[in-house]
Amino acid sequence: MRRIPLSQIQPHMHLARDIYHLNSLLLREGTSNLDRYTASLANLGITSIYIVDNISEDIEIPDAITEQTRVKCKDALQDTLFHFRTEGSFDTTCLSRAIDSLIEDLFARKDVLISLTDIATTDDNTLVHSVSTTVLSLLMGQRLNLSEVEMRVLAEGALLHDIGKTLLDPAILFKTEPLTSEEFAHIQMHPLLGYRALQRNPLITELSRLLALQHHERLDGSGYPQHLPGEDTHLFAKIVAIADVYDALTSERCYHKSMTNHQAYEILMSDSGTKLDAQLLHVFFNNIAIYPNGSLVRLSNGTRGIVKSQNKEAPFRPLIRIIDDINGETVKLYDLDLMKDLTTQIIS
Ligand SMILES: [Fe+2]
């Protein structure tokens, strides 16, 4: 399977993963004649999909959690946010069950470099972002050998980290033009609003609330709302901060196109040790595929290919399925392991 933009859909391709919209199934895996759906998908804010064709048949894209767990988490979160908006309070039973599934999936997964494979539509952006941030945070937590109790607290806080956004003015939150300084100040209120909202629920742990409050703090004190320096920010908030920025950069939002994992890697690393914790970044990028399986890459020898599989010890040197030569002519497919051919590199 591989991920392609809607504009590259061809008649011979089949859908490789179910597509959901607001937790209901939109298109089932295996669907053919995908060009019939291009316009409707684009209307929902979907810009790329997973497909299988003859060059990507045997390529798998490992995800950290199953599709069922993802849907369960989004469902639970949607329910929680709905009750919170309408009644000002919520029950944590549903959320707690979703956390069980998340943790179970993570511990069952094989030790591979993953890439998150969820595709967000315009309407469920926040849900997808919260679930992805949680998965990425838990992956770090797992590497740091957190206890199960700690993992649950981290999951709870990460799922609810942006709950304060539900109290913001949607006209400002979803504004596509640049924000004025007043509007920016309004957005910056969401950590405190979230913290206060979570204080009203006695079943939420204080540490989970702190994650909502501190996830925009930065080591050098340049974050908000309290401008806390690194030594005063909780470890879990530093974890969520990395997951949050990475997901924001790599997923499509109404106001920007997504970046590649590699571009996001460069941006996060440029803040390493100054704004974001260097050791945690190291742990983070040991779990993430910089060039995810199924992505199209150009090599320094002039050929193009699709990433077939990962070399766990060298995230920058995966195995590539070469699909065309220097002149762009189709070739008989062959695989090139960049760990064996050290003279060739991925250039874009
Ligand atoms: Fe936030």
Ligand SMILES: [Fe+2]
């Ligand atoms: Fe966030």
